Amino acid sequence: MVYTIEFSDTDRGLKMKSEYQQETVHKEVVIIGNGPSGIALSYMLSGNLPYLTSTSHPDEMLATRLSTVGADGCLIDADLEFLASGLEGRSTNPVSLLLDALSHPCADVGMEEEPLVEFRKNGKEIDHVVLGKGLPGGSWHNMDPQILTLSLGSWMSLPGLPFNSKSSGEKRVYASSVAKYYVQYVEQMNLGKYFRNGVIVTNVQPMAEIYANGFLEHAKEDMNWVRKIEENDSINLCGNLDSKNKFKKCIISNAINYLWNRRNKKSNKCCKRPRDEQIIHEQSPDRKIREVEANCIEDESGQSETEYTDSHILCDSSNNSDFSVYCVRKLRSHDSTPVPSFFKISSCRYSEKVNWMVEAQDLDTGDITTYTCKYLVLANGCSDVPNKLNLSTGIEPDWLLYDLRTLVWCLDEKISEDPLHRMDPVLVVGAGLSAADAVIEVRGRNIPVLHAFRNKSGDLNRLLPEKMYPEYHKVHQMMRNQSSNYPLYTSYPEYTLTRLNEKKHTVVLSPKDGPPVELKVSYVIVLIGSRPDLTFLPSDADIAVKHNLPIDGKTNAVNIDKMTHKVKGYDNLYAVGTLAGDNFVRFISGGALAVVAELYKINEVNET
Known part of the structure; x- marks a missing residue:
């Protein structure tokens, strides 16, 4: 959901846009990093789920465990911890080992068996965005193009599209071929609509931290997201008046404006999110999220009037009955992407829907987009900063x-x-x-x-x-x-x-x-060696296994729950790929599976 803000200069009677090009977009999931990890996760979030095609694995014990998978063979509903028990390999993450064992049976001993798993687009589409600095493929585009991969070419593939290299007769392939494959993968799998390339993430903040600091319910008058409304003021944003005539926006607006205020930038934003109770009757796989653009219209007398072209009731309060609504806005509806029926659109309460705020800056234009999301996934690898x-x-x-x-x-x-x-x-x-x-x-x-x-x-x-x-x-x-x-x-x-x-x-x-x-x-x-660029995280964030030491993919990965890839100590934060200790592409899809399976479990998704 996208909105733009206009606000007026009351002294001159002119309407002017902010000098900073800003927009706020809400997604269920934000993925930082558009390398193989982010691509694989996007593929599964778009509804492509793994299904067993056979239980005849060369590992007899694994074959026995596979026989317990449900009749439809979907691994999302399976007991992944049980299936992965006892597996060993070049990853320390059980689900990564499991999916690799099904995709490349006994590959480490030189066997080339047919995969026992295939992906089908039978799942629900989870609204998400993948943020990356360059082209899809991440750091593969920065490598010397003539370097051969360590892994076999067949191991460089992602789910649903085999890797076929024509540039080398060797089993190993050139880095340039791998980089091209990942770009083609995003195109052929129709994932382009989820990707925002050419952006850099500059700031990530947990909503709980902002709330705990008292910036949502008890904002001080001298801060720019709380304003006193005089009788003749013309306000071009929605807000509320209490008995003391204090202007108060919703908590999401407050939080966004607080972050912008810390950067000494003009901030005057209001959240335009539909209320849960208003859309609960509309939930269906075909329901659309509407883009809402807020504008203000002033009549000849200088008073603001409101024009609606959308029937949705929007979130502009903290659900406090003591506040009356004071709104001046114009709404326009546009078709956008479908919303999965199993994910509810949020209410105003941040804890139910919005857990993270992510700021991303366009490397070409400098424009900044603020993303709000319930789930945040770190997939930005460990090769950003050379040691x-x-x-x-x-x-x-x-x-x-x-x-x-x-x-x-x-x-x-x-x-x-x-x-x-x-x-x-x-x-x-x-x-x-x-x-x-x-x-x-x-x-x-x-x-x-x-x-x-x-x-x-x-x-x-x-x-x-x-x-x-x-x-x-x-x-x-x-x-x-x-x-x-x-x-x-x-x-x-x-x-x-x-x-x-x-x-x-x-x-x-x-x-x-x-x-x-x-x-x-x-x-x-x-x-x-190198290390990840995690400067966008809060300065006090400590997410490594070895606390207070730099993160790298080999000796000090992110401290995750091995079965779900949730970052320990943080709500709704996940890590995949080299950040989670998976240093080979063949294991990356397993980390994505762990995350998606957890999201389905949390939201109690029932496939139809």
């Missing part, structure tokens, strides 16, 4: 980089400018697979590599079989064998980058024992 070394260099030089795609672009630019020029070495810092990718890319351009890493290289065979990942094993071999000479490669095990000299283009590497080394370089790329 950095503690270097006291002040302003970082432009030859210090943190992502491989930028390095590759810089190197190719230098080579194209002067193909015969011999470049100084590139320093790669880090011991992970991303650092190995950098080593491969730089050496592939006949540029020397200096490779510094803190710890001696471990055994890669336990993680990645050499037959499937020969390029990584080659880099690992070079990292371990100090006595051998490899072309265009020099390793510095147990060395740390401690200093940069911007003018001389040099770096200082300090060993665990011994004197430091100064080296001339062309570029430095630091690849030591």
